[in-house]
Amino acid sequence: MLKAEGLVAGYGAAEEILKGAWIDVEAGEIVTIIGPNGAGKSTLLKAIAGLVPLKGGTVKMNGADVTRQDALGRSKAGLAFVMQEKNVFGTMSVAENLDIASFGNSSGMAARREAIYARYPVLAEKRKAMARTLSGGQRQLLAMGMGLMTEPKLLLLDEPTAGLSPKAAEELFMAIIELNQSGLPVLMVEQHALEALEISTRGYVIVTGRNAATGGGKELAADPEVRRLFLGG
Amino acid sequence: MTIVAQAILNGIMTGMLIAIPALGLTAIFAVLRYVNFAIGAYATVGAFAAWYVNTRFGLGVFPAALVAFVAGGVVGLIAEQTALARLRPSGALAVAIASIAVNLILENVIRFIFGNDLQGFDLPIARDWRFAGLRFGPQQLQTATLAIVIMAVVFLFLRFTRFGKAMRAVADNPDLGRLFGMDPARIAMITVVLGAGLAGVGGVLLGLDTAIDPMTGSRLLLSIFAAAVLGGLGSIPGAVLGAVMIGVGEELAVLVLPATYRSAVGFATILLILSLRPAGILGERNT
Ligand SMILES: Nc1ncnc2c1ncn2[C@@H]1O[C@H](COP(=O)(O)OP(=O)(O)O)[C@@H](O)[C@H]1O
């Protein structure tokens, strides 16, 4: 499904942040990327989504090379990226946020919006509310809903549970599982590494822009080295 | 009492006219994040373009206002692309200062073309109506109606059209807009055309019942800026509310102060708002 190889990217003239990282996601998977702060996890997702220019490597979606495509091209190829922060338009209503998310392809927009309301009734209730008045969990659901408006084949989530209460984080993980079971593969970066790996088919450990370890979700969660480095035990 | 009521009425009327260029200023600020002081000159450009087609070809107020919109928008876009946009990497302050220079240059270009004299529009003279001791001119009614229609069109455009929503989205969060296929640079240029065009229309409406000269827009600049700051820079309803408040404030001030102190209202408002509540009445951000 997604095959990203040898990714090299950074910001401006400074040293590269990604130094050859790679990621595979197969149909039906939940894949989690973990790693220390500043390792380049967010940069990796941005590079896959087309928000950071690549200086090396390739990104393929379902066999098609999208390396030369910009963010909109990658979105049309089926990638939806939910940023960690500022991932909704705070001064616009929930309904407007969903509508504007289909700016690149607005045919059948109303039906897609209704489908998202059916999936997340809390958004339907709050459809007229300004996005910045939503709780953290609701805002994250809206951001995911905006991604779904583009009818993606793969959902990229950057720390979806960051800043959420344990209960809201738990609910969000449930929502991610439910989305995945409806057929959508998910690639996410998570700080709640243990919980995320528990629900993942596979995981990657990224350290200083390179792949440090990879394996099945539960297997990685049990790996003593991984536990020592990231799970505080 | 009647004097006060008349002053308030006049203030609301002037305020609705100031609101049009104030909408332009605030829209440009919302998307491009700088205060464009050249909006004064764009208003003058619009006023002279409308005056020209009015006195030369006998165009009425409505078509002349349309010409003013186009003239203001085109000049605004040219100024943006040749000068202001290039300075954006140096920060909002550099662009704002450059816009003062653009204002001066345009003012003098107009002076060079049309001379320094006062120019009057060629409009039928109509007698004022009187009601409950208040005076009200047919011309005022016409410009007020036009102002309300323009404001309504701007609101509906921003609220309901795909492009209007994209404009608000980019004003809110350009990076996220880009992710969903919007082109912030292109939307910024269209905002400049819209904002400068609105300034152009405001210039005509404000010039109609007096006369215009190359300084017309620059003299209004303080009131326009004060209106946008009072309402909260970047807030569309704020610009309208702020403009009406400034209009009324100025009319009331000249009841008790010499007329030359009219602009003190604008200055005092800017000073007070910026020091006490920088986000303005309806401002959403604290930038
Ligand atoms: N927009 C940016 N401009 C410059 N440097 C950045 C930018 N975003 C991130 N970085 C730098 O890139 C490195 C990796 O950041 P990031 O990918 O966000 O790491 P992670 O998500 O793993 O914590 C950090 O050193 C960070 O300071």
Ligand SMILES: [Mg+2]
């Ligand atoms: Mg990150």
